[in-house]
Amino acid sequence: MADPVKTQSKTAIWNDPTFRSIAFQVIAGVAIVWTFWALFDNTMTNMERRGITTGFAFLNETSGFGILMSLIEYDETHTYGRTFLVGLLNTLLISVLGIFAATILGFILGVARLSRNWLISKIAAVYVEILRNIPLLLQIFFWYIAVLQTLPHPRKSFNFADSFFLNARGFYVPGPVPESGFNIVLVLFFTAIIATVFIARWARKRQDLTGQQFPVFLTGFGLIIGVPVVIFFILGAPMSFDYPALKGFNFQGGITVIPELIALWLALSMYTAAFIGEIVRAGIQGVSHGQTEAAHALGIRHNPTLRLVIVPQAMRIIIPPLTSQYLNLAKNSSLATAIGYPDLVGVFMGTTLNQTGQALEIVAMTMAVYLVMSLLISAFMNWFNNRMALVER
């Protein structure tokens, strides 16, 4: 008896799905490779014909220009490789600062939107609707102007206790100078962090086994902050401060927070906070009301319900969109160049590119940094999602 399946498989080869799939992929693959090769080839020919220098040798050349703000030692005698690093660190700095402030503000907003107080919830709503519907670039310009126009000339600085000064050149704060013995405090601090992690693990295990709770937060707080502080004073406060003082044109000494950083920080964190506020609100609302009711029925009081039932579940909803907001913030920090904050795009893809003319290498390096950053954040998100995913029966 003829096997119907077999007869069917005797169709023409170009109608065979496996064959078609492979053929299609081969064609597509060739087309892709060919296109990229053509682009690459064009670029190489163009650059060669125009005599544009290629390669990464420029990274070892002396830069010859100053940068307004640097977290590592830098002056014009350093190399272009160093300018890359300076820009990168400045980008990371504004990203971290922005993420920190946006998260706090965002959570406040999210909770405020759910407040029983009509005024507070409406104000939060108005804030969110205004800020997230106005382009960030515009907000950055706005804050920059606002910051620069309200702050006085250095000679008329706002003076706080003769140690903090605020003027159009920035916010000047005393810089800590650690003295001998401070290392002990540092070591204690880091040991305490590690210890707290272990305590938290142990406490969780114990709770799983016996149901007994352990005040991890308080213990951790005491270990991480309390102990180092006490030791710090026992050692006789081994830290002095370098106070800013007006010398010549500007304040010297201490730490300077430049106005570009202030404006960018304000704009980035206020803008992103509007989105985070919505995410937090949706997260809290997304936890089914039955959960609260069930917890109450079990006799758990309001605060523990929030802490043990609502928040952990809300976090599962909140974290994925939250990470993508963090990612957006990091990418948006590249708008820094519009007001002259020396971030990666400004310092490297801007000035360095201009001085060396090596657009291809520099743009590729800049893009790669952002790409790596976003891949890292996505990787974290996937890991987190897998960990948190509800194990459904």
Next chain:
Amino acid sequence: MRDFKALPDLAPPLVARGVIGWARENLFSTPLNSVMSLIVIYILYLTLVPIIDWVFVSSVFLGDDKTACEGITGACWAFIGNRLPIFAYGSYPAAEYWRLETCFVLLLFSFGPQFFEKFPYKLPLGIFSLTLFPVICYFLIAGGYFGLEHVETEKWGGLALTLMIAYVGIVAALPFGVVLALGRRSDMPVIRTFCIAFIELWRGVPLISVLFMSSVMLPLFLPDGMNFDKLLRALIGITMFQSAYMAEVIRGGLQAIPRGQYEAAKALGLSYWKSMSLIILPQALKLVIPGIVNTFIALFKDTTLVLIIGLLDILATVQAAITDPAWGAVATEGYVFAAACFWVFCFGMSRYSIKLEQKLHTGHKR
């Protein structure tokens, strides 16, 4: 037996109704709440009064130059009024404004109906607005044919340019987004890898670097002598960037279609393309319209970045105008105006997307 006649309901006690009752419930329910409300009201008083004064009371609305605004403490809206044509149309020749206006009206008539639930010929109009409309408008605005004067793209600007970039960006990104989303879910490893790489690459880098690349480096990638217009290059960059985001939105829709639909289509013997275009995509696209609107809002705001590569969108025209000594210090007015323009569009769109979401929402919401 006497008829029982209920007395009319008494009104609720005074403290539970009207403004007082409402305030009691919503503002002063607990002591803590009351304190917070009072603080907030005070802060609002401190901020809103000067703002209202600046915007409406002490401001000047009419005038042709700086003298109109001398000595006032409020906003100089006369400046905005005076520069309105430039903010709206950039340096497009004034005699040809009608061409931009025609396009705008066409847009209202073809795309506007999409916001209404029921409207005659909604579908054909929608298709028109996504296909023929951009082409017609390109010829109308650029000119050079049918006796229309040619207007170079350097002269395009202002709000018109902003709208144009956003519209083209979204319309052009749609087909690419669909293809990429399908590719990302394909069984063929080569296609899938390519699509994933493409999407993640564009989503991972800031738009400003994409714009920079397309504005100054694109010609380097192309054969010598092949060169397109700067605006077109920016549009290419924006479209690539946007299609990656669009692909992710559409993928969400594809994932939301139950397996049964795919299997049913297969069972009917439909080919891949048929089952996609007839069964899956229509459902998936409908599901993700709110998401598309949201990416559109994001794109609309992002169009401001084109000023960094020297295209004169509305923000750039405003910036140029506020540095003009002819009007003195009007920076705040300029930025507030630009912000208001963006806000109106974005807020309107976001309301629309929320409405749609509610309409399409079939899940179980508390």
Next chain:
Amino acid sequence: MKKTFTVLGVVAAAMLATSASAGTLEDVKKRGTLSCGVSTGLPGFSIQDEKGNWTGLDVDTCRAVAAAVLADANKVRFVPLTAKERFTALQSGEIDILSRNTTWTHTRDTSLGLNFAGVNYYDGQGFLVQKALGVKSALELDGASVCIQAGTTTELNLADYFREHGMKYSAVVFDTSDQTREGFEAARCDILTSDQSQLYAIRSKLGNPGSAMVLPEVISKEPLGPVVRQGDDAWFNIVKWTLNALINADEMGVTSANAKDMSMGTNPGIKRLLGTEGDAGAKLGLSADWAMNAVIQVGNYGEMFDRNVGPKTPLAISRGLNALWNKGGILYAPPVR
């Protein structure tokens, strides 16, 4: 999927089809316009008025090239560029000439794939300070904040100068000259530094020009001139010789008003320049009246200078270094022969 590949295919085919290219001259002729990179707005050099018309010394240089090549000084498309974008725009072919107060330096000439076609303005870097600071010399500037434009020689000279004199500074970097000026006005910095000619232009745009002054020190040499891509010698020659023709015309007294008459005159040098004798135009691949068109439509170098930056303009700059070599300056063009 199919769609993408069709598109890719078309793009790729287009790439191969056009990859055989002609030179810039042919491209410009075919296009009918010259694409010229200028600044985003610098009075006297390149600035756009409300109606969108460009004026300035750098603008006129491009117009002269357009007149020489296309016989029409108005067939120029001006592309405003920040200092940061300019070289990439030229390298990539976005523009045919960069005429944007650009300093001729060794690095730029040798490693950016560029060629400088000459000098149309000899400049030097200076400082603009608020009078209220009471500073009289650049040597008193230790510790100052300096507003500066990104991607310029200015940025490098500044670093050198302060290092040489053992002084410290902090550089506040902006993208455009408008932003730089606004930073200066908002007291973001104590001094603004740029090429001296531009300082006067910037000062004229200040809210209160009298509040600031230019310090006497000139800390660098800034020969500014038009730039073209390397590797297209024919085009390089055209730009170089158009500039030389403008300077020679100035030296020989040929102006936009008298060029027609002088071309009929007896001076063989002038006749060679204006194309009534010899084949100077043909050797450049241009028509015989190339220089005549440039001079008639734009004027000679002296006319350009007077119209845009000279004593009768708001900038009020005297010829100084930019006078002809036989009039106390250093402007010296090789002869047309």
